[in-house]
Amino acid sequence: MIFGPTPLAEARGAVLAHTLRLPNRVLKKGTVLDAEGVEALRAGGHAEVVAARLESGxxxxxxxxxxxxxxxxxxxxxxxxxxxxxxxxxxxxxxxxxxxxxxxxxxxxxxxxxxxxxxxxxxxxxxxxxxxxxxxxxxxxxxxxxxxxxxxxxxxxxxxxxxFRPLKVGLVSSELPGMKDAVIENGIEATRTRIEALAGTMLPPERCAHETAAIAEALGRLRKAGAEMLLVMGASAVVDRRDVAPAAIIRAGGTIEHFGMPVDPGNLLCLGRIGETPAMVLPGCARSPKVNGFDWVLERIFAGVPVSPKALMRMGVGGLLKEIETRPLPRGEAPRTAPVAAPRRPRRVAALVLAAGRSRRMAPLNKLMVSDREGRPMVARVVENALASRARPVLVVTGHEHERVEEALSGRPVLMTHAEDYAEGLSASLKAGIAALPPDVEGVLVMLGDMPLVSAAVLDRLLAAFDPEEGRAIIQPTFRGKQGNPVLWGREFFEAILGISGDVGARHLTGLHADRLFNVEMSDDGVLRDFDTADTLKGL
The missing domain is CATH 3.90.1170.30 (Pyrimidine nucleoside phosphorylase-like, C-terminal domain)
Incomplete structure (x- = not known):
């Protein structure tokens, strides 16, 4: 390639190196000059031009x-x-x-x-x-x-x-006397969230005593239930490959392939197998949702990438996870000096719970106030799911019987706004909620007050998929291809939502902006199930 000043007599077919502004047109950098372009340059007073001329080959x-x-x-x-x-x-x-x-x-x-x-x-x-x-x-x-x-x-x-493959995962959580139930449940939920984020499902977890025989029996029950991966969350950290939990894998007919990994946090992971089923004893840090070595192993298994002892031992480079963006501070005290790279600011997405409807199909009952076995009104359960997610703030729109709804939610850290014209239909509640959102939110999860089976893990999966710059500005859950709720809307659609009228939501906007829509397939039908009649309540 010949590059440099080129006489106009030789410039036809050459590639223009710099943008040139002529009296009647602009020739952009990279333009392949044709006869008309050369003549325009000559008319503009140019005798030569900086260009690239291709040679043979x-x-x-x-x-x-x-x-x-x-x-x-x-x-x-x-x-x-x-x-x-x-x-x-x-x-x-x-x-x-x-x-x-x-x-x-x-x-x-x-x-x-x-x-x-x-x-x-x-x-x-x-x-x-x-x-x-x-x-x-x-x-x-x-x-x-x-x-x-x-x-x-x-x-x-x-x-x-x-x-990622939709694997069924079995979890055994062992217990010792005096362990707080919240610690156990938090560990189970952190594991469930990880599994669902990789398109998997978790079988009902097994809880048992921290004893080799009890854990082995629980592993056997999970295998019979169809588990394609087995996990043990021990009540006590593993200190040896012959410890209680690894010994349970062996007792259940398996083997221990490797103990420990050069990833911190996550050092005490124990990798094994029962037949062809991967079996792991988790490090204590797996009870936290923060990134650790278990995440790396879990991702590979879900993707069908073999995890051998050699593969584990090669994870050391990059294995110090304490200061990465997703874990910006060490587990102890924060350092006196700021980290070199500031953590990426998470997107601020609000949760908007619509609780203003008149429950006409269930009159004289207000469906939102129907209590579960624990005495929680339906709307309270929906709000608690929102509060357990990463969405903030949680804003509730009230209307019909607003005093009762507000009383049911008292003490919870939520914002309230009242839709004065709630009787006009769903759009009135939706517009009241959008108008009341803080000005700095980048998106909103529009949640229906009669869908209590939408878990915090589902909400967090929707939040994780939201990325307007990558074209994912409307996030919609699906189950077996059927569209569900809640839908996450980017701020760019707030104005269009405020223009809706009648007893309708914003669903029609997804068809108008299909290029900005992204579907997230869910593992259960909670995103499809609302409870607005007496018959559907029987199923709840």
Missing amino acids: DVPEDEAADRMANAMLRPLVARTRAATGRVNLLAETAGLLRVDAALVDRLNALDESLTLATLPDFTVVQPKDMLATVKVIPFAVPGGALHVAEAMLRGAAALSLHP
Whole structure:
């Protein structure tokens, strides 16, 4: 490729190096000059122009990027069109990204004109996430270098995406005398949240004494129930591969493959197997939702990536998790100096609970005030689920019998707003809630007061999927492909929601903005079940 000042007599077919503003038009950088463009330059007083002229064998940047991207395509990996010498590779599904780092290094060392940048190996990705970008640096590359690059990329997978499998997971939580029930339940819920975030389901957990025989029997029951992965959350930390919980895996007919891992927190993970079923004793830090070594192992198993003792022992580089963005501070006191990289600010998404309806289909009862076996009104259970999620603030819209609703929710850290015109229908409640949201929220989960089976874990999955910059500005739960509630709306739709009228919600907006909609498939039908008649209440 010849680059530099080029006489106009030789500029036809050359690539313009810099944007030029002429009296009647603008010629942008990267424009391939044709006869009309050359004449426009001459009329504008230019005798020469800085441009790139392709030589025999040179390949234009977009064609080169296009060919490299095509050589990289693998199942579940999509691509964008080539532009300015760049093509992005995208995920088509949620899963675990594998990157052949050695191949990427060899490709980037091949010729300075060709570059490939990727996410780190073993990154968890969601649909539409960018996995890698191919960028051709100059306006053209030598054809010989491009041929070698294509051969390298076709011969081996620089990228591969391993989708998460919907595994059934069994959890045994052992107990010692004096353990607080809240500690046990928090550990179970943290595990359930992890599993559901990877498209799995957790079987009803087994709770038993912290004894080898009791844990082994519980593991056997979970295997019979169809568990495809077995987890033991011991009441006491494992100190040896012959300790109580590892011994239970052996007693249940399994083996212990490795004890310990070079990841902190997560050092005391114990990896085993019962037949072909992975079996693990979890480190104590697994009771916390914060990232630890167990997460790394869990992600690989759900993605069908083998986890061998050798794989565990190679997790040390990057295995110090105490100061990463998702765990910005150590488990003890915060350091006196701020970390080098500030943690990414989480998006502020509010939960909006609509509790203003007149319950006409259940009259004379107010369905929101119907109590469960523990005496909690339905609306209180919905609000408690919202409070247990990461959504903040939680705002409740009242209307019909607002005094009773407010009394049922007294003492809970929620905001209240009253829809004076609630009798006009659902849109009135929705608009009152949107209008009362704090100005700094980036989105809102619109929750219905008669859907108490939508758990905090479900809400957090919706929150995790919300990313307007990546095109996920409306997040909608589904079960077996059927649309459910609640729906998460980005701030960009607040104005449109405020313009709705009548006894309707905002669902029709999803059809108008399908390019901004993202569906999250759930493992149970709680997102479909509302309880607005006497018959449906019987099922609750």
